[in-house]
Amino acid sequence: MSEERNIPIKLPVLARVEGEGSLELDIRDGRIEHLKLHIFEPPRMFEKFLEGREYTEVPDMVARICGICPVAYQMSAVHAIEGVFGIDPGPWVRTMRRLLYCGEWLQSHALHIHMLAAPDFLGFASVTEMARKYPDEVRRGLGLQGLGNDIIHLLGARSVHPVGVCVGGFHHAPGRVQAEELLNKLRAALSDAGELVRWTAGFDLPQVEQVFTTVALRHENEYPMNEGRIVSSAGLDIAVDEYETHFAEHQEPHSTALHSLLEGEPYLVGPLARLNLNLDRLPHAVRTVLEETGIRFPSHNMYHSVVARAVEILLAVHEAIAILESYEETTTPAVEVHTKAGTGYGCTEAPRGILWHRYDLDSKGLVTAARIVPPTSQNQARIEEDLRLSLQAFGLDRDNDTLRQRGEMAIRNYDPCISCATHFLDLRVRRT
Amino acid sequence: MADKPKIAVHKFASCDGCQLAFLGMGEDLLTLSELVDIVHFVEAGPVATDAEVDIAFVEGSISAPDDLERIRAIREHSHYLITIGACATSGGLQALRNFADADEWVTSIYAKPDYIRSLSTSTPIAAHVKVDLELWGCPVDRRQVLAAIRDLLSGVAPAFEQDKVCLECKREQAVCVMVTRGLPCLGPVTRTGCGALCPRFGRDCYACFGPGENANTESLSRRFEGLGLMPDAIARRFHFINSGAPPFTEAGQGKDK
Numbered sequence A: 001m002s003e004e005r006n007i008p009i010k011l012p013v014l015a016r017v018e019g020e021g022s023l024e025l026d027i028r029d030g031r032i033e034h035l036k037l038h039i040f041e042p043p044r045m046f047e048k049f050l051e052g053r054e055y056t057e058v059p060d061m062v063a064r065i066c067g068i069c070p071v072a073y074q075m076s077a078v079h080a081i082e083g084v085f086g087i088d089p090g091p092w093v094r095t096m097r098r099l100l101y102c103g104e105w106l107q108s109h110a111l112h113i114h115m116l117a118a119p120d121f122l123g124f125a126s127v128t129e130m131a132r133k134y135p136d137e138v139r140r141g142l143g144l145q146g147l148g149n150d151i152i153h154l155l156g157a158r159s160v161h162p163v164g165v166c167v168g169g170f171h172h173a174p175g176r177v178q179a180e181e182l183l184n185k186l187r188a189a190l191s192d193a194g195e196l197v198r199w200t201a202g203f204d205l206p207q208v209e210q211v212f213t214t215v216a217l218r219h220e221n222e223y224p225m226n227e228g229r230i231v232s233s234a235g236l237d238i239a240v241d242e243y244e245t246h247f248a249e250h251q252e253p254h255s256t257a258l259h260s261l262l263e264g265e266p267y268l269v270g271p272l273a274r275l276n277l278n279l280d281r282l283p284h285a286v287r288t289v290l291e292e293t294g295i296r297f298p299s300h301n302m303y304h305s306v307v308a309r310a311v312e313i314l315l316a317v318h319e320a321i322a323i324l325e326s327y328e329e330t331t332t333p334a335v336e337v338h339t340k341a342g343t344g345y346g347c348t349e350a351p352r353g354i355l356w357h358r359y360d361l362d363s364k365g366l367v368t369a370a371r372i373v374p375p376t377s378q379n380q381a382r383i384e385e386d387l388r389l390s391l392q393a394f395g396l397d398r399d400n401d402t403l404r405q406r407g408e409m410a411i412r413n414y415d416p417c418i419s420c421a422t423h424f425l426d427l428r429v430r431r432t
Numbered sequence B: 001m002a003d004k005p006k007i008a009v010h011k012f013a014s015c016d017g018c019q020l021a022f023l024g025m026g027e028d029l030l031t032l033s034e035l036v037d038i039v040h041f042v043e044a045g046p047v048a049t050d051a052e053v054d055i056a057f058v059e060g061s062i063s064a065p066d067d068l069e070r071i072r073a074i075r076e077h078s079h080y081l082i083t084i085g086a087c088a089t090s091g092g093l094q095a096l097r098n099f100a101d102a103d104e105w106v107t108s109i110y111a112k113p114d115y116i117r118s119l120s121t122s123t124p125i126a127a128h129v130k131v132d133l134e135l136w137g138c139p140v141d142r143r144q145v146l147a148a149i150r151d152l153l154s155g156v157a158p159a160f161e162q163d164k165v166c167l168e169c170k171r172e173q174a175v176c177v178m179v180t181r182g183l184p185c186l187g188p189v190t191r192t193g194c195g196a197l198c199p200r201f202g203r204d205c206y207a208c209f210g211p212g213e214n215a216n217t218e219s220l221s222r223r224f225e226g227l228g229l230m231p232d233a234i235a236r237r238f239h240f241i242n243s244g245a246p247p248f249t250e251a252g253q254g255k256d257k
């Protein structure tokens, strides 16, 4: 790309993603020669400052990796650490962790659908603009987001960086009355969640199919959140601690985020991957609503991610209701912890896909090494592949602004959380 | 219409959690967007990096070479500049690198460290430009942000929280976790604003709202020793979310071997 008439065109920062980044395209003779999704948020080096910390400090620390999905970080961490100590916190804690995860999926998915994705599909620049035309839908979405925050509040005192989680369980068990109040709100929102699924299924989504491998957790009998084996649409089926033998991260010069590959190939994690791989784990009522939309899953249209997200919102509302209907208070919200040296692994389903952690602890429970693989770095190679395919199919002769919009839409669809990749977007096109 | 106050929200190194004070406000966000013009807020949609605004909210710390230029430009284009959260106000959790050889960290994390553009420190916004108001908290509470907007736009000097979490505990009638359970609570030296969330949940405060006025860290450290904490554990208590806030920087170093 040296000699000829390069026309570098700089396009603005990629809006409506969580975190920041930029996209660079080299178009030559009508084909994409290079495509680079830059993610250059400054690295925050969490894995390093976890070293030397006591296990008790880890949940409050890792929550700060991402303000949109702090629960996921806390959940992967506590599971990994409990694995080292050989602790099983029992059914009460297990159920409450699932409830907490319902809260995070609800708030994060509702935020993504309404503030980031729907404006794209309906042709608005932002949610506030969209709200003028779709006031009721926006209000419904903000209500569901708020409800997710309420669930996290119940167990964590606040929705961003909740303070209730500890290794072994929770610092505090919610009272009966609060649980009851929340249950009533959730029951009232059930029809809203169903309507949301129908609304997203009615969007005029681009009809494009791509071939990709999906990866998610799979549990014996539940829709996966905190537990399960790591499976793929290509037949992978491994335990969480075998992750490193199949998945590898590498660095690309254009990005501070690491790229993760499965056996050398890009793959998809997140709501579409989860739903495609776990259809048979949906509760009957949720499945019925999904079938009524007429969209067939497993789907290979990436844009069905927005529908998958809405389905998971409905699932979360159902599940949270079921949990709270049989809620019982306890005086022992956490089990006793005895430290032990060893290595532990945790993998849970963050809203954007599997979040994998590994900790090495010494006998006093101090961290000697940590490794954290967030969903965004797992999806990055897939996002680049998608961009290449979708822009090529869309037509590269279009003007830059149209290309940028299309590119943004494709990227936003992954809900990339660039702050978690511990890392910023503007678009540059060079045509030669 | 044309003279609605203009607001921008900018991000530097952070977890995005403080922006949720806006994105998580529910219907209030729609009301706010009627009252003010949100001209730049990348995560929510509008992008106008260099627009002149009445209030710029800044999240995140200065931790990469390009940040320096960007924060100066933001300052130049804003009437008021308000930091939101621990990252912007004290350097955040990532300021822990200030005590380490950050370059060595980069080399040990990244196989190709030369691809990484990063400063060896993470510093608060006020270390680089004039800041008009600092909102502490990791994350900031939505009420703090709304109150600041309301006060500034109606020409009132914003109230500034100075009490300690301890006092909030008393007002909330929470049982003291240090007295009753011997937990190493940082409430006595931490600025209130959270409503004493942790003690009310039966756990010790870890100072996510930063140091309160005249924080007596020395006496609290002695108390922690009395509770049986080893010096390195006490140092870690202070060098956590707000390690870059001077009282905590010093308290933590005093205990470092």
Ligand code: SF4
Binding pocket: A064, A067, A160, A161, B014, B015, B016, B017, B018, B019, B059, B060, B084, B085, B086, B087, B088, B092, B093, B137, B138, B139, B140
């Ligand atoms: S202050 Fe805390 S909540 Fe706010 S952006 Fe920084 S890490 Fe996130």
Ligand code: SF4
Binding pocket: A163, B165, B187, B190, B191, B194, B195, B196, B197, B198, B199, B204, B205, B206, B207, B208, B209, B210
């Ligand atoms: S750590 Fe302290 S300041 Fe932060 S929420 Fe808990 S009690 Fe409040």
